[in-house]
Amino acid sequence: MTVSMPSEIADNYRPATMVFSATDNSSDGASGCERGVYVYGMDDSQPLDTVAPVIESIYLNHPGFSDGGKVDQSPMLIARISDNVGINLSTAGIGHTMTLRIDGRESFNDIASYYTPASGSQAAGTINYPLTALAEGHHTLELRVYDTSGNEAIATLSFYVDSQLAPEIFDIYTDVNPASTQANFYLSHNRPDAVLGITVSVYSMSGILVWSTTVNDRSDMFTSAPVTWNLTDRSGRRVPRGIYIYRAEIVSGATRKVSPARRLAVTGH
Structure with a gap:
C-alpha cells in the first residue's frame, strides 16, 4: 500500500502511530494500532506536484443553499474536496492546515477532524463542520484546504443568520x-x-x-x-x-x- 504523506513530516524522526480498521460483508468490524514505526525522509524521485486540490462544492445545511442565503444560528458547513494525490489532514505543519475563517476574524483549525474520506482509492472526501451560536446578521466564511504537497484551494460563502428562521x-x-x-x-x-x-x-x-x-x-x-x-x-x-x-x-x-x-x-x- 502506498500512502501520500504531507511534506512537513520529512524531518519528524519520532515514533509514529498507525491505526487500522476493517469491516467485512456482515458489517462486523476490527481495529488496531502499531506504534513501533518511524516516518521520516524524502523521496526525491517523485515528480513535483503543482496541482491544487479542488473544492468541488461548498454550502450550508443543504445542497439547495445559495450564496447569500439565510441560515439558522447553528448551521453546518458541508464541503466536498478532492485532489490528484492526497489531502493534507495533518495539523503539524504551520500554514498548511485545513482552516475555516468567519468574517475574516474568527479562525477554526480543527476542520480536519470533521473530514470523512470517500470510499475507494480516490483522494477525496467531505467536510461536515458544525458552526454554533452565530450572531444575527450578515457573515462571510472562507475555507482553505491543502494537499500533501502544500498546494492550496480557497472557497468563500456569504450568508445571513436569522435566529427565527423556520426549518425547511x-x-x-x-x-x-x-x-x-x-x-x-x-x-x-x-x-x-x-x-x-x-x-x-x-x-x-x-x-x-x-x-x-x-x-x-x-x-x-x-x-x-x-x-x-x-x-x-x-x-x-x-x-x-x-x-x-x-x-x-x-x-x-x-x-x-x-x-x-x-x-x-x-x-x-
Missing part, C-alpha cells in the same frame, strides 16, 4: 406505497445532524385524524430518522384498506414548519 421541509415520503404491514415516514430537510421534534399525522380521505405520533431524534444529515406507522388507528385497530393522507410537522428550537400532504395506499392483510 423539502419532501416527506414513505419507504413503501402501497403499504401492507407498516410504513416508515422520512423527511428531507435543512437541519443536518440536528435533534428534531417530528410529528407525523395520518388522515382519512374525509379529513378525520386516524393516527399521529411525535418523535424526538437526531437526523441523519438531510433526512430524519424513520417514523414508523404499523397501520393501526388511535385505538390500536388495523385500519381498513384504502387511501390515506399523511403530513408532518418539524420543530427545531422555537421554530416549526408543516410539510405538504401526501397520499399513501394501504392494502388488505
Whole structure:
C-alpha cells in the first residue's frame, strides 16, 4: 500500500502511530494500532506536484443553499474536496492546515477532524463542520484546504443568520406505497445532524385524524430518522384498506414548519 504523506513530516524522526480498521460483508468490524514505526525522509524521485486540490462544492445545511442565503444560528458547513494525490489532514505543519475563517476574524483549525474520506482509492472526501451560536446578521466564511504537497484551494460563502428562521421541509415520503404491514415516514430537510421534534399525522380521505405520533431524534444529515406507522388507528385497530393522507410537522428550537400532504395506499392483510 502506498500512502501520500504531507511534506512537513520529512524531518519528524519520532515514533509514529498507525491505526487500522476493517469491516467485512456482515458489517462486523476490527481495529488496531502499531506504534513501533518511524516516518521520516524524502523521496526525491517523485515528480513535483503543482496541482491544487479542488473544492468541488461548498454550502450550508443543504445542497439547495445559495450564496447569500439565510441560515439558522447553528448551521453546518458541508464541503466536498478532492485532489490528484492526497489531502493534507495533518495539523503539524504551520500554514498548511485545513482552516475555516468567519468574517475574516474568527479562525477554526480543527476542520480536519470533521473530514470523512470517500470510499475507494480516490483522494477525496467531505467536510461536515458544525458552526454554533452565530450572531444575527450578515457573515462571510472562507475555507482553505491543502494537499500533501502544500498546494492550496480557497472557497468563500456569504450568508445571513436569522435566529427565527423556520426549518425547511423539502419532501416527506414513505419507504413503501402501497403499504401492507407498516410504513416508515422520512423527511428531507435543512437541519443536518440536528435533534428534531417530528410529528407525523395520518388522515382519512374525509379529513378525520386516524393516527399521529411525535418523535424526538437526531437526523441523519438531510433526512430524519424513520417514523414508523404499523397501520393501526388511535385505538390500536388495523385500519381498513384504502387511501390515506399523511403530513408532518418539524420543530427545531422555537421554530416549526408543516410539510405538504401526501397520499399513501394501504392494502388488505
